[in-house]
Amino acid sequence: MSSRAKILRDGGGWDSPAAKALARTWGDKPGLIGWISTVDHKAIGRRFIVTAFGFFALAGMMGGLMRHQLSVPSNTIVGPDFYNQLFTMHGTTMMFLFAVPVMQGIAVYLVPLMIGTRNTAFPRMTACSYWIYLIGGLTLFAGFAFGTGADAGWFAYVPLAGPEYGIGKRADFWNVLVNFTEAMGLMVAVDIATVILKMRAPGMSLRRMPLFVWASLVMAFMIIFSMPTVMLGANLVQLDRMLGTHFFNPAEGGDVLLWQHMFWFFGHPEVYFIFIPALGFVSAIIPTFARRPMFGHDAIVLSLIATGFLSFGLWVHHMFATNIPELGKSFFTAMSFMIAIPTAVQIFCWIATLATGRLNFRTPLLFVLGFFFVLLIGGLTGIILGSVPLDLQVTDTYFVVAHLHYVLVGGAVFPLLGAFFYWFPKVTGHMMSERMGQWQFWLFFIGVNVTFFPMHQLGLDGMPRRVYTYLAESGWGTLNLVSIIGAVVVDMSMLLFVLNVVLSLFRRERAAENPWGAPTLEWAVPSPPPPFNFVVLPVVSSREPLWSRETGGATHVSGLATGTREGLVTTVLDAVPDVRYIYPSPGIWPFVAALAVAGWLIWSIFSVRGALWGMIPPTIAFIAWFWPRKRENDQHLALEKRP
């Protein structure tokens, strides 16, 4: 083993006095207050992931119930009102409460470890965002439990979600949930982008940054540029609903299509910022299990960035059936075809890497191979949907339901489950059962295809989306029956997954720090990592630091204090050490502020006055949070260089 890899592994000694001092400095206070106050990115990331999987399970059950209702014609398990809430909640939960938060949570957990630093840049903000996310999700489900579940679809088109046709408080719950999740998404994205650009280990220039970190960076910027539009849109709908403005009322000069533009200008990039971190997982898993550095690293980075940019030019392909100018639509067909190219480049690079590697067929790699199959079908049907004439036939039919599940299950859930197996030992210190993992993979792979493939044909047979039932003479019964058989197989796979997680957590044997022989820095620390991540911050001189055979040169940063939460800010391009930085310490105020913000948003569902007076508690909480504290001030002053 090279001396560099050895020092990284030993990290200056996990039992050294320095490590003990760091553990005191970075550890959380015991008890509930300590648990709530933590700013450890690993604790926050874990909470995001666990909560998101909880919402995933709920939304999955709703999907199962819908398949059950549609399994035979004229079924009466649920009525139209409940069915409309079910598909709205299913889509909203999957997109806003599962897919985005789980990807962000994994980035919050992994990015600081992968780039060799001790915490995220703004850990208190991220802690606050978690509580906002949790309360927002619970608020939406509380509405659902009391019969006020949103029912205008996850896209919430006006006028159906507007003041005249969106009855009761259902659409208000949805609009306010958007505020909750977008506030969360933006806060986490700012944190991720900052830590990646300013806190990488010395020597980790942009060229040496791991591909998953690149994917997280692209995701963060996409969130920052896309989420504000839907947040603005939802609040304009809320103004229409609560104050009687007419942004979307054609009778008073408003325009209902405005909402569709605002929603899809966010909605289409959203699909891609769920997909891009998943591409990052694939790019992390493939080199480890092919035992070679990634072929075409630079091409993959450029493809990720290109995908991020192009994804902002596709939104109108959700609106081809509206009467916007035909020539404009063709432009969006071209853009929709063009975005296939960067994804194709990545697929070719991955295949080249696998074909020239030495393959270790473990569960994470299996999920990546499943991803190739399922995503490819979803991507190719996406080309069909990108073409204006074909889209006019298949849009808003079950063909789209098939397509979007192939893209999101293939493009996001397969890599996510692979990533779960891959990083589970790092996060928990336990290996998952390989045998059960392989069984789970095959059940999932077969179940997903049996559930969703027949839907392509259902769409061509003329079955529209979002119908709570259909008549026997439509002839759609057989394929819907096939579909529910697949759904049962998916359920079995998921039960096996939960069982595997639970049993693995109770297994006595501990995972080694690098069980897969992976190249990136998160595998240089114990499993699970200590609160301070690294005893000494590493210095990086290659893309695969743990595979590097170089000797000589600096291996780690020395001279950082162990008694305070000190870290290093480095330059954006070359990661040259710039200034020392004191990380924020734990505190209760992020939690209190999240409660105050949640109270304000929930109050605003029910009353216009609430939207106004409710701002007072968050203001107080934020002032208390940012009030200068003498001890922290002194620390910052002590670090300040005098001219």
Place this chain on the structure above:
Amino acid sequence: MNAVLDPAGPQAAHIAELWWVTLAVCALVFVAVLAVLAWGLWRAPRGDPQMVPGARPAPGAEKHLIRWVTAATVISTILLSGLLVASVATDRELAQLSLTNALNVRVKAHQWWWEVTYDDPQPERMFATANELRIPVGRPVLVTLDSGDVIHSFWVPRLHGKKDLIPGRTATIQLRADKAGEYHGPCAEYCGLQHAFMAFEVIALPPEQFETWAEAQRKPAADPEDAAARRGRELFLSGSCMLCHAIHGTTANARTAPDLTHIASRTRLGAGRLANTPQDLAAWIADPQKFKPGVNMPAHLLPDDDLKALVAYLGMLK
């Protein structure tokens, strides 16, 4: 059962052609990529985690891989460009359907039914129907689309793709049926509670049959001939029916629900929910909520005889 791929008119036929071309290219790409992947997996040697990978290959050592990946990317780009040309060409063909001597029909969507008005330069020759669009075979139809409430979508898969009906934004769609037949059209944009039962039928008739039908539709409702039907009309005009429905030639002129002047000539009831038989019509009038929960029509607790009389009257409105 196959709808999209069984075209009955030129517009759907253009799209079906494009479908087969696109599907062939996509299937080819799918098979090729997976075959190369399988070949790569099969030929690569096996490894294990203990194996420390070799150093990053020197630049230039993997030239053959670069060549392969570049070639695959170039081929993908060429195929996509070809599909783009095919797509735009099809779009052009769709826009170029000749509208000479076109039949002008206005369709207005409501939660959850379709109001159909046949335009004519002479106002007295205009007529209205609901949930059914009869058109002459071989003659182009220009459908003007509008919505009375939320967004709906007009879709007859065997004739053409979709066009949304958006409040405040009038749209048009051009189509033509080249074969006589009945073509189902479901609402294709989620429009609330009964989106599932908001369908219409397009019935393409030979031109002379269409003219006969249209002539009959222009006439006011027939007068009842027997006692039951007379009693039925009395009930219709004295009860709550006329608050929403119209029957031309009587005092019922309301426009918030389907025009019933010639209801007996239609094939379906409740926007596609039921077949138009006397039994189903009676069951529908008695309790529409049972078949279409949330529909705007309330239940009617009529004595059996009255219900029969009402059905007899409506049944003669051919």
